[in-house]
Amino acid sequence: MIEAQGLTKRYGGKTAVSDLTFDVRPGIVTGFLGPNGAGKSTTMRMIVGLDTPSAGTVTVNGKPYAEHRAPLREVGALLEARSIHTGRSARNHLLALAATTGIPVRRVDEVLELVGLAEVAGKRVRGFSLGMGQRLGIASALLGDPHTLVLDEPVNGLDPEGILWIRTLLRSLAAEGRTVFVSSHLMSEMALTAEQVIIIGKGRLLADVDVSEVITGSSRNVVKVRTPKAAELRELLARPAVTIASSAADRLEVTGLSSDEIGTAALEHGIPVFELTPVLASLEEAFMELTRDSVEFGITAPAMESVESAGGQR
Amino acid sequence: MTAVQEMSDSGPAYTRASTGSGEVTQWRTIRAEWVKFRTLWSSVLVMVIAVLGMIGVGLVASYFINADWGHLRARQIARFNPVVTSLDGYNMAQLAIGTLGVLLVTGEYSTGLIRATMAAVPARLPVLWAKLTVYTGITFVLMMVSSFVAFLGGQVLLGSHSTTLDAPGVLRVVVATGVYLTLVGMLGVAFGALIRNTAGGIAALFGVLLVLPAIMEVLPSTWQDVIAKYLPSNAGQAALSVTLDPAMLAPWVGMAVFAVYVVIGMVAAAVLLKRRDV
Ligand SMILES: Nc1ncnc2c1ncn2[C@@H]1O[C@H](COP(=O)(O)OP(=O)(O)OP(=O)(O)O)[C@@H](O)[C@H]1O
Ligand SMILES: [Mg+2]
Numbered sequence: 300m301i302e303a304q305g306l307t308k309r310y311g312g313k314t315a316v317s318d319l320t321f322d323v324r325p326g327i328v329t330g331f332l333g334p335n336g337a338g339k340s341t342t343m344r345m346i347v348g349l350d351t352p353s354a355g356t357v358t359v360n361g362k363p364y365a366e367h368r369a370p371l372r373e374v375g376a377l378l379e380a381r382s383i384h385t386g387r388s389a390r391n392h393l394l395a396l397a398a399t400t401g402i403p404v405r406r407v408d409e410v411l412e413l414v415g416l417a418e419v420a421g422k423r424v425r426g427f428s429l430g431m432g433q434r435l436g437i438a439s440a441l442l443g444d445p446h447t448l449v450l451d452e453p454v455n456g457l458d459p460e461g462i463l464w465i466r467t468l469l470r471s472l473a474a475e476g477r478t479v480f481v482s483s484h485l486m487s488e489m490a491l492t493a494e495q496v497i498i499i500g501k502g503r504l505l506a507d508v509d510v511s512e513v514i515t516g517s518s519r520n521v522v523k524v525r526t527p528k529a530a531e532l533r534e535l536l537a538r539p540a541v542t543i544a545s546s547a548a549d550r551l552e553v554t555g556l557s558s559d560e561i562g563t564a565a566l567e568h569g570i571p572v573f574e575l576t577p578v579l580a581s582l583e584e585a586f587m588e589l590t591r592d593s594v595e596f597g598i599t600a601p602a603m604e605s606v607e608s609a610g611g612q613r
Numbered sequence: 614m615t616a617v618q619e620m621s622d623s624g625p626a627y628t629r630a631s632t633g634s635g636e637v638t639q640w641r642t643i644r645a646e647w648v649k650f651r652t653l654w655s656s657v658l659v660m661v662i663a664v665l666g667m668i669g670v671g672l673v674a675s676y677f678i679n680a681d682w683g684h685l686r687a688r689q690i691a692r693f694n695p696v697v698t699s700l701d702g703y704n705m706a707q708l709a710i711g712t713l714g715v716l717l718v719t720g721e722y723s724t725g726l727i728r729a730t731m732a733a734v735p736a737r738l739p740v741l742w743a744k745l746t747v748y749t750g751i752t753f754v755l756m757m758v759s760s761f762v763a764f765l766g767g768q769v770l771l772g773s774h775s776t777t778l779d780a781p782g783v784l785r786v787v788v789a790t791g792v793y794l795t796l797v798g799m800l801g802v803a804f805g806a807l808i809r810n811t812a813g814g815i816a817a818l819f820g821v822l823l824v825l826p827a828i829m830e831v832l833p834s835t836w837q838d839v840i841a842k843y844l845p846s847n848a849g850q851a852a853l854s855v856t857l858d859p860a861m862l863a864p865w866v867g868m869a870v871f872a873v874y875v876v877i878g879m880v881a882a883a884v885l886l887k888r889r890d891v
Contacts, residue, residue, distance in 0.1 A: 382725045
C-alpha cells in the first residue's frame with residue numbers, strides 16, 4: 300500500500316508535482332500515466348525517499364520509506380534512468396546491493412535466472428543492450444522479494460517478448476497480493492496490464508480510476524448502427540447530448556447513447572436494425588481526452604498554448 | 614529453494630523467497646562497499662598505479678643518484694636527502710589516491726548507481742561512512758607498506774649514500790608519508806561527496822592541495838609566514854621532511870591540522886548528503 304497525501308515537489312521555481320493525493324492498493328497493478336514531464340518519475344523518487352517532498356507526505360505500508368529497517372524487502376524500485384555502474388558485471392552489481400541488506404548469494408542467481416540474464420551475468424553492463432539493462436534493473440527491484448514494486452517505465456526498450464513477459468510478471472506479483480505501481484506513457488500497454496490508473500498532468504492529479512471505467516466513460520465511445528430507415532432513426536434519437544454521424548445512407552454512428560438504448564428505441568418504433576455495434580474508445584483516446592489540456596511538451600496546438608502559458612508564469 | 618510463508622502488513626499471505634531479514638546495518642553497508650571496490654576494474658587499476666608510483670619513482674631516483682653521484686653538482690648534493698629521494702613517489706601516489714577517492718563517490722553519481730545505493734540505504738550516512746572505512750583501510754595498509762618498501766628498497770640502491778630507520782626523524786617521515794596519503798584519499802572522498810561531479814571534484818581537491826600553496830607565493834611574505842603553514846597540504850607535509858623547517862608547523866601538529874581539514878570536509882559532505890536530493 301502506497302499512500303500519498305498532498306505530495307508536492309518544487310525545483311527552484313518550477314513545480315514538478317503539485318498536491319497529489321492517491322492510494323496505490325495491494326492486489327492489483329496500478330498504472331501511473333501522464334505525458335512527458337508530468338511528474339511521474341519525480342513522484343516515484345519521492346516514494347523511495349531519494350527526493351524530499353516540498354510539502355505533503357508519502358508512505359509505504361504505513362511508514363515513510365526511509366523508516367523501514369529492511370527497505371529492499373519492503374519496496375523494489377526501478378527508476379527511470381539506469382541506476383547501474385556500467386563498469387561492473389550484472390552479477391557483481393546485484394551482489395553489492397544484496398550485501399547491503401544481507402540477501403544471500405543464492406537469491407542473486409535466482410533473480411538473474413528470472414529475468415533471463417543468467418548467461419550474461421558475468422559480463423560488464425557497459426556492453427548491455429537497452430533491454431538487457433532494463434532487465435537488470437528489474438532484477439534489482441525483485442532482489443529483496445518486496446511487498447511493493449515501484450517501476451518507472453519498465454517496458455522501455457523491451458522487445459515484444461519482453462513486454463509480454465513483464466506484463467505477466469506484474470500481474471502475477473499483484474495476484475499474490477503485492478502492491479504494483481507502474482508508470483508509463485503507453486496507454487495501450489496500461490490497458491492490458493493495469494486495473495487501476497492514476498493519471499497526472501503538469502504534476503496535478505487528473506484521474507484515479509478503474510481502467511474499465513475510463514473507457515466506458517469516454518465521450519469517444521460510438522455505437523455503429525446499420526438500418527434501412529436511417530433518417531427515421533436519426534430523428535428519433537436526436538437530443539442535445541447526442542451526436543449522430545453518418546458515413547453511408549444506411550449507417551449511423553451514435554455518440555452519447557448506449558447500444559441498449561438505441562436498440563430499445565428502434566424496437567418501440569418498429570425500425571429494423573441489422574447491425575448494432577458498440578465501439579469502445581481505446582484507453583489511448585480516453586487518456587488523450589483527459590490530458591488534452593495538460594500536455595507539457597506536446598505538438599498539438601492546444602498543447603503549445605499551454606507550454607507558452609507555463610513559460611509565462613515563471 | 615527455501616521459502617517462508619509470511620503475512621504482509623497490507624495484503625494476503627504469499628510465499629516469499631528466503632532473502633534473510635533484509636535489515637540494513639553499518640557492517641553490511643561496509644561489506645557492500647568492499648564488494649563495489651574490488652569488482653570495479655578501474656578502482657583496482659588506480660590503486661595499482663598508486664602502489665607502483667609510490668615504490669617505483671623512489672627506486673628509480675635512488676638508483677640514478679647513486680650511479681651519477683660523481684657528476685652531481687654541489688647544490689644537488691647539499692639538497693640530497695636519502696629519505697626524501699626514496700619516498701619521491703609520494704607525489705604521484707597522492708594524485709592517484711586523491712583521484713580514486715573522488716571517483717569512488719562521483720562514479721556513482723555519473724552512472725546513476727547512487728539512486729540504487731541510496732534506495733537500499735535510505736539513511737544515506739552509512740554509505741558515506743562505509744566508503745570512508747573501506748577506502749581508508751585499503752589506502753592506509755597499501756600506502757604504509759609501499760612507503761616502507763620504497764624506503765628500504767631505495768636505501769639498498771643508494772648504496773653508500775643511504776641511511777637507516779634508526780637515524781633521527783627517518784621512521785617518522787616514512788610513517789607520516791603513509792598517513793598523509795591516507796588523509797589525501799579521505800579528503801578525496803569528501804570532495805567527491807560534496808561536489809558529486811568527477812571533473813569538479815578532482816579539480817577542487819588538487820586546487821586545494823597543489824594550487825593553493827602556489828598561489829600563496831605571490832602574496833607578501835609577511836602574510837605567507839602566517840597563512841602558508843596552515844594550508845592543508847603544507848600542514849600535512851610538515852611531517853614529510855627529516856630536517857625541520859621553522860616556517861612549517863611541528864610534524865605531528867601539522868598532520869593533526871590536515872586531519873582537521875579532512876574532518877571538516879567529511880562533516881560538510883555528511884550534512885549535504887542528508888539534506889540534498891539524491
Ligand atoms: N532534479 C530536477 N531538477 C529540476 N527540475 C526537475 C528535476 N527533476 C524533474 N524536474 C522537472 O520536473 C518535471 C517533471 O519531471 P518528471 O521527470 O517527473 O516527469 P515524467 O512524468 O517522469 O516525464 P517522462 O514521461 O518524460 O519521464 C519536469 O518539468 C522536469 O523538468
Ligand atoms: Mg519519467
